[in-house]
Amino acid sequence: MNSWISRAGDWLEERLGWRAAQELVQHKEVPIHRHSIWYYFGGMTLFLFGIQVGTGILLLLYYRPSAETAFESVQFIMTEVQFGWLIRSVHSYSANLMVATAFVHMFSTLFLRSFRRPREITWVSGALLLFLSLTFGFTGYLLPWNTLAFFATKVGTDIAGVLPVVGPFLLRFLRGGDEVTGATLTRLFGFHVAVLPAITTVFLGLHLYLVQKHGMSTPMSVDPDAVPKMKFVPQFVLRDLAGWLAAVALLAALAALFPWELGEKADPFAPAPAGIRPEWYFMFMFQTLKYIPARILGIDGEFLGILAFSLLGALLVLTPFVASGQKREGRVDRVVLVGIIVVIYIIVLTTLGYLG
Amino acid sequence: MWPIVLFMLVGAPQPRPAVSPAASSCVRCHLQLDGALLEPARLFEHDVHFKQGLSCNGCHGGDPTVGVDSGGPGDAMNRARGYIGKPPRKKIAALCSSCHSSLDFMRRYNPQARVDQYAEYLTSIHGKKYAAGDPNVATCTDCHGIHGILEVASPNSPVHATNVASTCARCHADPKRMQAYGIPTNQFELYGRSVHGEALMKNNDLGAPTCNDCHGNHGAAPPGVDSVANVCGQCHTVQWDLFNKSPHKKAFAEGNLPACATCHENHDIRRTSDTMLGAEEPATCLTCHDKGSKGYAVAAEMKSGIVTLQNRLDAAHQLLERAERAGMEVSGPLYNLSEGRDRLIQARVVVHGFNAADLLKVLEVGDRIAASCKESGNKALDELAYRRKGLAVSVAILLGMIGLLLIKIRQLGK
Numbered sequence: 001m002n003s004w005i006s007r008a009g010d011w012l013e014e015r016l017g018w019r020a021a022q023e024l025v026q027h028k029e030v031p032i033h034r035h036s037i038w039y040y041f042g043g044m045t046l047f048l049f050g051i052q053v054g055t056g057i058l059l060l061l062y063y064r065p066s067a068e069t070a071f072e073s074v075q076f077i078m079t080e081v082q083f084g085w086l087i088r089s090v091h092s093y094s095a096n097l098m099v100a101t102a103f104v105h106m107f108s109t110l111f112l113r114s115f116r117r118p119r120e121i122t123w124v125s126g127a128l129l130l131f132l133s134l135t136f137g138f139t140g141y142l143l144p145w146n147t148l149a150f151f152a153t154k155v156g157t158d159i160a161g162v163l164p165v166v167g168p169f170l171l172r173f174l175r176g177g178d179e180v181t182g183a184t185l186t187r188l189f190g191f192h193v194a195v196l197p198a199i200t201t202v203f204l205g206l207h208l209y210l211v212q213k214h215g216m217s218t219p220m221s222v223d224p225d226a227v228p229k230m231k232f233v234p235q236f237v238l239r240d241l242a243g244w245l246a247a248v249a250l251l252a253a254l255a256a257l258f259p260w261e262l263g264e265k266a267d268p269f270a271p272a273p274a275g276i277r278p279e280w281y282f283m284f285m286f287q288t289l290k291y292i293p294a295r296i297l298g299i300d301g302e303f304l305g306i307l308a309f310s311l312l313g314a315l316l317v318l319t320p321f322v323a324s325g326q327k328r329e330g331r332v333d334r335v336v337l338v339g340i341i342v343v344i345y346i347i348v349l350t351t352l353g354y355l356g
Numbered sequence: 357m358w359p360i361v362l363f364m365l366v367g368a369p370q371p372r373p374a375v376s377p378a379a380s381s382c383v384r385c386h387l388q389l390d391g392a393l394l395e396p397a398r399l400f401e402h403d404v405h406f407k408q409g410l411s412c413n414g415c416h417g418g419d420p421t422v423g424v425d426s427g428g429p430g431d432a433m434n435r436a437r438g439y440i441g442k443p444p445r446k447k448i449a450a451l452c453s454s455c456h457s458s459l460d461f462m463r464r465y466n467p468q469a470r471v472d473q474y475a476e477y478l479t480s481i482h483g484k485k486y487a488a489g490d491p492n493v494a495t496c497t498d499c500h501g502i503h504g505i506l507e508v509a510s511p512n513s514p515v516h517a518t519n520v521a522s523t524c525a526r527c528h529a530d531p532k533r534m535q536a537y538g539i540p541t542n543q544f545e546l547y548g549r550s551v552h553g554e555a556l557m558k559n560n561d562l563g564a565p566t567c568n569d570c571h572g573n574h575g576a577a578p579p580g581v582d583s584v585a586n587v588c589g590q591c592h593t594v595q596w597d598l599f600n601k602s603p604h605k606k607a608f609a610e611g612n613l614p615a616c617a618t619c620h621e622n623h624d625i626r627r628t629s630d631t632m633l634g635a636e637e638p639a640t641c642l643t644c645h646d647k648g649s650k651g652y653a654v655a656a657e658m659k660s661g662i663v664t665l666q667n668r669l670d671a672a673h674q675l676l677e678r679a680e681r682a683g684m685e686v687s688g689p690l691y692n693l694s695e696g697r698d699r700l701i702q703a704r705v706v707v708h709g710f711n712a713a714d715l716l717k718v719l720e721v722g723d724r725i726a727a728s729c730k731e732s733g734n735k736a737l738d739e740l741a742y743r744r745k746g747l748a749v750s751v752a753i754l755l756g757m758i759g760l761l762l763i764k765i766r767q768l769g770k
Contacts, residue, residue: 242758256743256746
């Protein structure tokens with residue numbers, strides 16, 4: 001048996017050169033320190049993305065992307081397809097969980113300064129992956145074609161239209177017309193299942209390659225040579241797996257006990273329901289726009305808000321190039337300070353959005 | 357005889373005046389006066405006749421071209437120029453009729469205008485007593501107004517559908533005035549409480565009837581016992597058809613009972629409910645049908661069928677709501693349940709045929725729907741239980757696997 005396996009391995013080695021990867025995995029180590037817990041969040045995000053791909057493919061078997069049939073096809077999945085209810089609810093919950101873990105992963109790598117040299121491109125690709133996951137969320141949200149989804153898309157694309165110069169084009173590009181219609185649905189469906197996965201594959205591949213190349217980053221307070229380490233295989237992987245199984249249990253429980261709502265089929269002629277709001281990961285931006293006055297120094301307030309968020313987004317991507325890789329002794333750590341302010345801001349505004 | 361004489365005295369329809377109403381000396385002069393002499397001119401400016409270019413002299417005679425810029429009031433209000441002053445009450449109807457009964461005249465203003473109001477009026481109780489000289493009965497101006505007459509379609513008109521009942525009630529709810537005629541004065545109060553009164557006067561539903569829809573407009577008279585149901589049947593056609601084929605038609609006619617109004621009242625028509633039907637107090641059926649009679653048995657059977665269907669639909673609805681609250685997708689069965697409720701509504705109409713077999717046919721369809729929805733509800737709850745059991749098993753397995761992993765991790769050490 002063993003010789004058979006090793007002969008198969010030799011055959012593959014000659015053709016693929018796979019043993020180099022095997023050695024990398026076998027030698028990969030993970031530092032152990034008081035911040036090691038944060039190492040799990042990248043893998044968790046990847047795992048949840050895998051769940052999204054798997055459940056997404058299964059949903060694709062039954063989903064029909066037109067305004068006339070989308071809602072009914074989701075209803076069919078929820079009621080008639082065996083375990084359709086499970087797959088659909090898991091897909092929706094896992095999406096939210098993935099965005100949450102992506103945010104945690106981003107903030108933990110920010111606070112631990114993992115973006116410092118030589119991991120700048122790892123950070124940049126990671127920031128873009130975060131934006132891609134938000135875009136996945138936005139495009140996927142419309143697909144059930146229910147009232148909430150329809151109006152959330154209308155409001156979201158309206159906001160995109162506020163940008164000067166590119167705004168009107170962007171709005172028509174996203175909507176496939178002037179209004180949210182079946183054309184919008186088809187278009188966002190295409191983005192959600194083809195365009196975004198293709199772009200994500202590229203950046204995810206880059207991100208994962210760079211993580212393997214540079215190894216696990218350690219906090220600046222830790223000496224990377226002296227810090228105790230555990231082997232990636234099997235110690236870290238087993239712990240990762242335990243976490244992933246816990247995530248699966250959580251998703252199963254959420255799907256069975258709190259099935260994701262179907263709602264009512266979108267009626268383009270009905271007025272927007274009262275209290276319309278976006279998904280939680282857009283809430284802080286939505287709430288901020290509500291607080292901004294209509295005009296500031298003669299400039300449209302909404303435009304300024306979107307501009308501000310765009311600049312902050314750009315700043316996020318460029319963090320390794322604007323933030324100091326060093327922690328200055330005796331002075332307030334600016335990266336941590338800004339990071340904490342942002343985290344608190346997001347939490348407070350999100351809470352206000354739900355209370356209001 | 358009198359109407360013809362009066363018509364001849366008052367004369368043929370007045371020609372269009374030489375001046376517009378606003379420019380007439382009547383309006384111009386009276387607008388400068390006050391009190392009771394100002395009122396008519398002030399009101400007249402909103403009058404439908406004013407808007408059509410007809411001036412005061414159309415009813416009062418006189419010369420509207422003089423009296424302000426030239427001459428004086430005496431020239432305008434000149435009997436030699438046809439001025440009749442305030443028309444005597446007993447001549448009002450004929451005066452109005454002098455224009456409103458002439459199709460040649462009326463078609464200038466409205467080619468579709470009816471011109472038989474006066475003829476109808478003369479056949480009515482009001483008209484007959486008016487012709488006999490009774491000054492207390494209604495004539496044209498009592499309902500339509502005198503100087504500020506609005507179109508019937510105007511919501512402010514006293515004869516607009518929403519206002520008719522209050523207008524009739526001005527006299528018919530006045531005990532002193534009605535004492536001489538010996539008729540009740542509670543009709544308006546009863547009508548106000550009724551489902552028709554609520555619909556029309558509170559909810560502005562112009563589909564609901566008011567006094568004139570059952571009693572007639574100008575030919576107002578109490579509908580006869582044998583004719584009142586014809587009025588109800590104009591809107592409630594299905595019930596009327598069924599009633600005509602039912603055993604009640606002959607029985608009511610023999611007993612000189614007024615069909616619909618026997619059970620539903622005439623003015624105080626309340627919202628119906630299932631308590632009206634059946635063999636238990638306060639069912640209306642018990643008014644005539646004693647225990648042991650065939651009617652009693654039929655009433656009991658019909659009531660029992662309807663109550664059973666209602667209960668089955670409610671039970672199915674509760675089951676489906678429970679499933680929906682638990683997160684199950686049951687919008688399909690809930691929609692189908694509404695079809696069951698439609699059968700219940702249909703059953704309450706079919707009751708008017710007073711045939712238990714016909715009713716049961718309708719109820720059967722409803723029962724089948726209720727049963728099917730109940731089955732869907734049970735299936736949804738079964739599925740829910742299955743999911744929860746499946747979850748418990750899966751979570752147990754996952755926790756077991758996590759436990760094994762932790763043991764393995766501990767075993768491996770760092």
